Amino acid sequence: MADDKCSNLEKIAEAKKKWDEGPVAKTCGRFPERKEEFVTVSDEPVERLYTPEPSVMKEYNEKLGFPGQYPFTRGVQPTMYRGRLWTMRMYAGFSTAEESNKRYRYLLEQGSTGLSVAFDLPTQIGYDSDDSMSVGEVGKVGVAIDSLADMEVLFDGIPLDKVSTSMTINSSAAILLAMYIAVGEKQGVPADKLTGTIQNDILKEYIARGTYRFPPKPSLRLISNIFEYCTKSVPRWNTISISGYHIREAGSTAAQEVGFTIADAICYVETAMKAGLKVDDFAPRLAFFFAAHTDLLEEVAKFRAARRLYAKIMKDRFKAENPKSWMLRFHTQTGGVTLTAQQPDNNIVRVAIQTLAAVLGGTQSLHTNSKDEALALPTEDSVRVALRTQQIVAEESGVTSTIDPLGGSFYVEQLTDKIEAEALAYIEKIDELGGMVPAIEQGYVQKEIEQSAYNYGQSIESNDRIVVGVNKFQVEEENTIPLFKVDESVGKLQSDKIAKVKADRNEEVVKTKLAALTEASKGDENLMPFILDAVREYATIGEICNAMEGVFGQYTETFN
Known part of the structure; x- marks a missing residue:
């Protein structure tokens, strides 16, 4: 049987060679292809046609396996969306706790199945609203939370034993988690019944965002403290959401997003184990957060590569024995950096493609950006359209009827292999530098991302890469979209x-x-x-x- 497979692959390769030299050469002589080279959004070359990859055919169980089983390439649950859809977790927060509470109730009424809290910059860094450092930033990019009193209002009328909440907070994550636990106590919900996630990923702040407060060592201590505390007292809580999203927003390629994010995860696991925690005690509650960009097939391959690579690392490097410790479970957000202020209605289409990428890639929860977010905080109408995008994909597209529908695609499988190999090379380089903290302190990670961002920007400037409405298909336009603004008071x-x-x-x-x-x-x-x-x-x-x-x-x- 193996010889027959090899023979078939050789026949396919020979037939492809004849096709290249015959029909393709003849057609290109008359009608040249649109570009000399086709590339993904991450600048990876794309071949004209992909045929069966021998390693996939020979090593199916090792490379792909089955959903819910190691190496989880095809998904982390045996039935995926045939059993339960992803959590539609819309990211929101602005102004005061009172105003944000109204938006949360609206989202839940419209069919959102989880909440995701955006905090303003002072809250993210750990400054009170009346601090001189907070002037001009209070309530602007998220909700202002100064004390438990604000948190009580934020979740007023929202039963914490029935709603799963994600909080995008890092430097001050321990404090916001404590506030959430305290609100639960006041509602009569014990900590062991709370479900949700805190981002709690400080390393990516040093890499890509800058909303840090303390140096790396004490910051990592706080993270391992949260792991330990939640393992004992808040067991259903996801203690960290290791974020590739902000790395991608800063300009990384897909492979860099995977490699740097998993390198962060390695650092967190090592820190927790050095603090005396057993890997299988905390690893099942680790979660991830990735971006979904518009290059549909590259994004699907990225998610599949990330799952497989992480499973191997947890099993082989850290000797985790619980299969749940091998699972890379992730939330996705559509790409904020891909949204354009020009012709903002086009962003609805971009977000729809990115939603498909996340779902075809096997996400566990998803936030879809609104069309007006390149201009201002989203209005209720645009948020509803963004949520409806998820609901239409879930209920009307048919892509949730079977698991990993692009698995076996000659292109997707080879791209999955390529992204995994490139991501692993970044991890090995970071290991050579002494780990993620030394790599950050030396500026290695930041410089790699900066170079990728520069290359991407240059490709748009030179028109090698088309962004519809920006460098091609422009129109004269006036902004007629009603913009949401936070009151300066x-x-x-x-x-x-x-x-x-x-x-x-x-x-x-x-x-x-x-x-x-x-x-x-x-x-x-x-x-x-x-x-x-x-x-x-x-x-x-x-x-x-x-x-x-x-x-x-x-x-x-x-x-x-």
Whole structure:
């Protein structure tokens, strides 16, 4: 049988050669192809035609296997969307907790099946709204959360035992998780019944975003503290969402997104194991967050490659024994950087293609961007269209009827192999540099991404790459889309709230709890219980961060 397969592959190769030299050469002589070279969005060459790949034919079980089984190339669940659709988790948050709460209720009424919270920049970095560092940024790119009082309003009327919540928060993740736990307590929902995810991925902040507060070492300590605490007390919570999304938004290629994201995961796993945690105790709750861009087939191959590579690393490198520790489960967001201010209605089409990429690639949850996000925060109408995009793909497209429908595509399988190999090469390079933290401190990762972003920008400038409405098919247009704007009075509103919270709380108890947190930061105790104690007494996010910063210090980016 093996000889027959080899014979068939040889026959196909010979037939392809004749096809290239005959019909293709004749046709190209009369009608040249549109480009000398076709490439993916990541600048990978695309061949004219793909034929069966011998390794896939010979090593099917090792390379593809079956859904729900190692190496999970074809999906992490045995029945995938035939059993349950992905979570339609729309990312939202702006202005005050009151305004964001209204938007969350609206999304749930429209059929959203999970919440995803966007926080403003001061909250992300751990500054109170009345801090001088917060001027002009309060409530602008997300909701302002200063204390437990804001968190109580944010989830007012939203039962935390029935709704899964994702929180895009990193530097101050431990504090926001503590606030969520405290809100659950006030609703009568114990911590072991809470479901959701905190992003909690500080390494990508040093790489791609910059919303860090503390240096890497204490930041990694907080992450491992969260792993340990949630394993015991919040077992249904996903303790980290290791983010390739922001790496891709910064300009990486698909292979870099996979390689750098999994290299971050390796660092987190190593940190937790050095802190005494057993890999199978925390790894099943690790989750990932990737971008979906418009090069449909490259994105599908990327997701499949990421699953296979991660499974191998967890099984072989870290000797994890629980199959759930091998699973790469991920949330997807459509590509914000792909949206254009020109002809914004075109963004609806882009998002639809990206939605298909995420679903065909096997995502576990998905946020779809709105058409107006290149211009402003999305309006309710545009958010509804974005959610409807997911619902139409789920209910009308037919792509959810079978698992991994592009599996076996000659092109997709070879591209999956290629992305996996390139991503692994990046991981090996980072290992040579001593791990992800030294690679970041030396600027290696940042420079690789910067070069890719530059190359992509140049390809648009030279018209080698077409972006519809930007460098081709332009029209004269005036902006007629109603834009959503955050009122400038939000900063004053939040400052007044902080003053009221401080007037109503027991100041002496707050000082005692903050002092205990500072003292614990000097040792090696798990800081989550101390943070939770301070949160319950309505200490503000800025006060809690300041209590730790006195020990940890602030991080300033420098390249060796």
